[in-house]
Amino acid sequence: RKRWVMFPPDFDDKALGGCNTSESRCDPPPPTAYEWFSSWWNTPATAGGIDILQQPGEIVFVPGGWKHIVINLDETIAITHN
Numbered sequence: 001r002k003r004w005v006m007f008p009p010d011f012d013d014k015a016l017g018g019c020n021t022s023e024s025r026c027d028p029p030p031p032t033a034y035e036w037f038s039s040w041w042n043t044p045a046t047a048g049g050i051d052i053l054q055q056p057g058e059i060v061f062v063p064g065g066w067k068h069i070v071i072n073l074d075e076t077i078a079i080t081h082n
Contacts, residue, residue: 001053001054001055001056001072001073001074001076002053002054002060002070002071002072002073002076003037003051003052003053003054003070003071003073004050004051004052004053004054004060004068004069004070005041005046005049005050005051005052005068005069006049006050006052006062006066006067006068007046007048007049007050007066007067007068008048008066008067009065009066009067011048011049011067013067015045015046016036016040016045016046016067016069017030017031017035017036017039017040017045018030018031033069033070033071034071036069037069037071
């Protein structure tokens with residue numbers, strides 16, 4: 001299983017605990033997925049995120065430009081294509 005949270009392209013990166021995507025370096029560095037789910041998820045800054053719990057055998061499609069953060073809840077294999 002995997003837990004996904006997705007945000008539309010116009011969502012502010014800094015509100016998600018990271019840097020703007022146009023920045024080449026972050027200071028401080030963005031949180032890990034574990035840190036983000038522990039500290040940022042379900043805060044006012046992340047209101048509007050789409051929460052998905054992916055079960056074995058399911059496929060998640062991420063539309064172009066959508067920001068997302070994923071944490072593995074079990075051992076997993078991922079296949080991606082851009």
